[in-house]
Amino acid sequence: MFDVVITGGEIIDGTGAPRRRGDVAIRDGVVEAIGQLDAASLEAREVIDATGRIVCPGFVDIHTHYDAQVLWDPTLSVSPVHGVTSVVIGNCGFGVAPTRPADRHQIIRTLEKVEGMSAAALEAGLGDDWGFASFPEFLDAVEAQRPLINVAALLGHTPLRLWALGEAATTRAATDDEVAAMRDAVVEAIGAGAVGFATSKSTTHLGAGGRPVPSRAAELDEVLALCAPLRDIGGGVVQATVGPGLFFEEFGAIAERTGGTVSWTALLANTGEGVPAWMLGESIALQDRGLRVLPQVSCRPLQFEFTFAEPFPFESMPEFAPVSAAADDRAKLAVYGDPVWRAELRRRFADGRTGALQASWDRTVIAAVPGDPSLEERTVAEAARSLGVDATELALDLAVASGLQTRFRLAAYNYDDDEVAPLLASDRTVLGLSDAGAHASQLCDACFSTHLLGHWVRDRGTLTLEEAVHKLTAQAADAFGLVGRGRLVERAPADVVVFDPATVAAGPLRRVHDLPAGQDRLVADAVGIDAVLVRGTVVARHGSVVDGGPGERPGRVLRNGRA
Structure with a gap:
C-alpha cells in the first residue's frame, strides 16, 4: 500500500515536456510510480482525486x-x-x-x-x-x-x-x-x-x-x-x-x-x-x-505600500537622510514640517530626480487615509490636481495630519x-x-x-x-x-502541487496582524491550489496551511542543495 496516490490528473513533470494524464504514487517520502496505474496499485492511506487538475513538482x-x-x-x-x-x-x-x-x-x-x-x-x-x-x-x-x-x-x-x-x-x-x-x-x-x-x-x-x-x-x-x-x-x-x-x-x-x-x-x-x-x-x-x-x-x-514613518521608496534621496537618522516619529514630523526641507523635496520631484526607485506622484496611490476615505485609491498627482495644490505638499500634509498613519502605494517597476x-x-x-x-x-x-x-x-x-x-x-x-527538486519523476522527493488551471490565482492583498508583538503584514490568499505536499506529506490544502507540529513537519534544510 502506498502512503498517497494522486489519481487522474494531468501531469506536468517540470522539464518542459508536454503534459500527460496519469497517476502518482508516493511511499516513504518519494515518488514510487507515475503513469496509468492499475486499480490494485491505487490503494493508499490517502487518495487525492486530481481529475481536471494539474499535478506538478513543488x-x-x-x-x-x-x-x-x-x-x-x-x-x-x-x-x-x-x-x-x-x-x-x-x-x-x-x-x-x-x-x-x-x-x-x-x-x-x-x-x-x-x-x-x-x-x-x-x-x-x-x-x-x-x-x-x-x-x-x-x-x-x-x-x-x-x-x-x-x-x-x-x-x-x-x-x-x-x-x-x-x-x-x-x-x-x-x-x-x-x-x-x-x-x-x-x-x-x-x-x-x-x-x-x-x-x-x-x-x-x-x-x-x-x-x-x-x-x-x-x-x-x-x-x-x-x-x-x-x-x-x-x-x-x-x-x-x-x-x-x-x-x-x-x-x-x-x-x-x-x-x-x-x-x-x-x-x-x-x-x-x-x-x-x-x-x-x-x-x-x-x-x-x-x-x-x-x-x-x-x-x-514591484510596488510598495508605505507610510512616511518608514518611507522606504524615498530613502535613497538625500533629503531623506535626516528622516532615516531620526530617533522617533516626533523627530520625523519635525523634518516633514520644515518649509525649507519641503521646498527642496518639491524641487527634486519637479526635476524628476527621485531616487533609485524613480518615485513619481503619478504612480503613487493614496491607499488609506485615517478618517477620510474620499481620497483613497487616487494617485497623489490626481488628487492634488483636483484640490488645486502641489502634489508633494499634499502627500506630506496627509502624512503629518494623520500622525504618519496615511498609507501610500508606489508602483516602482x-x-x-x-x-x-x-x-x-x-x-x-x-x-x-x-x-x-x-x-x-x-x-x-x-x-x-x-x-x-x-x-x-x-x-x-x-x-x-x-x-x-x-x-x-x-x-x-x-x-x-x-x-532532486523541481522534477516529478520516479525516485524523486515527493514535493508535489495539485492545482486547478481554470481558477488558480493570487487573491487580493489584505493586512493582518499576526507577526510577533502584534505587528502587521500584507498577505495574499491562494486560489485554486488543492493540495501541496512535501516529501509526501500534505502541508497545505485549499488555501490553508496543514501543520502537524514539529514531529510531523516534512521540510528539510537542503545542505549544499541536498536533503
Missing part, C-alpha cells in the same frame, strides 16, 4: 528573506499555500548569521531599514538569546525548528562583514587579515551546507541609521576572495544585487572564479527606455561565453505587462525576486507562483502551463543547485 522560490521568520514561524507562511515547497534564504547578502551578541541590535536595525522588517517583530520573535553565533549553528537552529517546507541558505555578506569588521564594516575596505577571516568563515559555511554566497552594492540598500549596508563598502578583490571557495562544491551560486562596482564585468569575473552560477537581481521592466533589453543582452553575451550569469526577473509589479512579457518569456532568465519574508508591511510577492499561473498563463497567454511550471520548478532548482 515550486521553488529562489529569492526569499525568511532567515529570521523561520526561527519563530517554521511554516514559512504564506509560501506553502501558494505551492512553494523549497525556498532559498540569505538573499541580497542579508541574514542573521554569523553574529556576535553585541552586533544583534545593528542586524535588526539593518533588516528593519533595508528589508522593511518590523524591529519589534524581530526582537520579539528572535528573543534575547538567539541560540546561535556561527553560520553552521544558524543552520542547525533552522533544522531544529523542523520547517514545514525545505530551506536552502546563502551566506550573507552583510552579517559576515559586520562579524569581521564590527562598526567599521559600513565605512571601509577590509584588511588582508579580515578578508582571510571572512574567507575562513565562508569555507566553514560551505562545509555546513550553504548553497552559496550573496552580496549587494545596490544604492537602495541602506541599513541602520541610514548608512550603506556593509557589503557596499567591499572592494571587488574581497568579493572574489569570498566567492572563490564555492569552486570546492562545484561552483555553487553567488546571488548579487547590482550597484556601482557590481555589474556585468564583475559578474563575469565572479563566474570565472567560482565556476558556478551568478544570479543577479533584478532585471525589471520600466527602468528606462531600452535598459531592460540592453541588460538582458549583456547577460546573454556572458552566457554565450559559457558563463552562468542568470538575471532574475519578476512576474509581479515592472508595472507595464507589455514590457514585462519578453523578460518573463526569455529562456535566458530565471524567475525570482519574491522577497518573501521581507517588506512584510509593504508588499506580498510570496504569491508570485499563483499569480504567474493565473495572470501570465491563463489570462494573458504569455507562457504555456508547461513553460510556467518549468520556470517555477526545474529551472529554479537547477539554477541554485537544489539536487
Whole structure:
C-alpha cells in the first residue's frame, strides 16, 4: 500500500515536456510510480482525486528573506499555500548569521531599514538569546525548528562583514587579515551546507541609521576572495544585487572564479527606455561565453505600500537622510514640517530626480487615509490636481495630519505587462525576486507562483502551463543547485502541487496582524491550489496551511542543495 496516490490528473513533470494524464504514487517520502496505474496499485492511506487538475513538482522560490521568520514561524507562511515547497534564504547578502551578541541590535536595525522588517517583530520573535553565533549553528537552529517546507541558505555578506569588521564594516575596505577571516568563515559555511554566497552594492540598500549596508563598502578583490571557495562544491551560486562596482564585468569575473552560477537581481521592466533589453543582452553575451550569469526577473509589479514613518521608496534621496537618522516619529514630523526641507523635496520631484526607485506622484496611490476615505485609491498627482495644490505638499500634509498613519502605494517597476512579457518569456532568465519574508508591511510577492499561473498563463497567454511550471520548478532548482527538486519523476522527493488551471490565482492583498508583538503584514490568499505536499506529506490544502507540529513537519534544510 502506498502512503498517497494522486489519481487522474494531468501531469506536468517540470522539464518542459508536454503534459500527460496519469497517476502518482508516493511511499516513504518519494515518488514510487507515475503513469496509468492499475486499480490494485491505487490503494493508499490517502487518495487525492486530481481529475481536471494539474499535478506538478513543488515550486521553488529562489529569492526569499525568511532567515529570521523561520526561527519563530517554521511554516514559512504564506509560501506553502501558494505551492512553494523549497525556498532559498540569505538573499541580497542579508541574514542573521554569523553574529556576535553585541552586533544583534545593528542586524535588526539593518533588516528593519533595508528589508522593511518590523524591529519589534524581530526582537520579539528572535528573543534575547538567539541560540546561535556561527553560520553552521544558524543552520542547525533552522533544522531544529523542523520547517514545514525545505530551506536552502546563502551566506550573507552583510552579517559576515559586520562579524569581521564590527562598526567599521559600513565605512571601509577590509584588511588582508579580515578578508582571510571572512574567507575562513565562508569555507566553514560551505562545509555546513550553504548553497552559496550573496552580496549587494545596490544604492537602495541602506541599513541602520541610514548608512550603506556593509557589503557596499567591499572592494571587488574581497568579493572574489569570498566567492572563490564555492569552486570546492562545484561552483555553487553567488546571488548579487547590482550597484556601482557590481555589474556585468564583475559578474563575469565572479563566474570565472567560482565556476558556478551568478544570479543577479533584478532585471525589471520600466527602468528606462531600452535598459531592460540592453541588460538582458549583456547577460546573454556572458552566457554565450559559457558563463552562468542568470538575471532574475519578476512576474509581479514591484510596488510598495508605505507610510512616511518608514518611507522606504524615498530613502535613497538625500533629503531623506535626516528622516532615516531620526530617533522617533516626533523627530520625523519635525523634518516633514520644515518649509525649507519641503521646498527642496518639491524641487527634486519637479526635476524628476527621485531616487533609485524613480518615485513619481503619478504612480503613487493614496491607499488609506485615517478618517477620510474620499481620497483613497487616487494617485497623489490626481488628487492634488483636483484640490488645486502641489502634489508633494499634499502627500506630506496627509502624512503629518494623520500622525504618519496615511498609507501610500508606489508602483516602482515592472508595472507595464507589455514590457514585462519578453523578460518573463526569455529562456535566458530565471524567475525570482519574491522577497518573501521581507517588506512584510509593504508588499506580498510570496504569491508570485499563483499569480504567474493565473495572470501570465491563463489570462494573458504569455507562457504555456508547461513553460510556467518549468520556470517555477526545474529551472529554479537547477539554477541554485537544489539536487532532486523541481522534477516529478520516479525516485524523486515527493514535493508535489495539485492545482486547478481554470481558477488558480493570487487573491487580493489584505493586512493582518499576526507577526510577533502584534505587528502587521500584507498577505495574499491562494486560489485554486488543492493540495501541496512535501516529501509526501500534505502541508497545505485549499488555501490553508496543514501543520502537524514539529514531529510531523516534512521540510528539510537542503545542505549544499541536498536533503
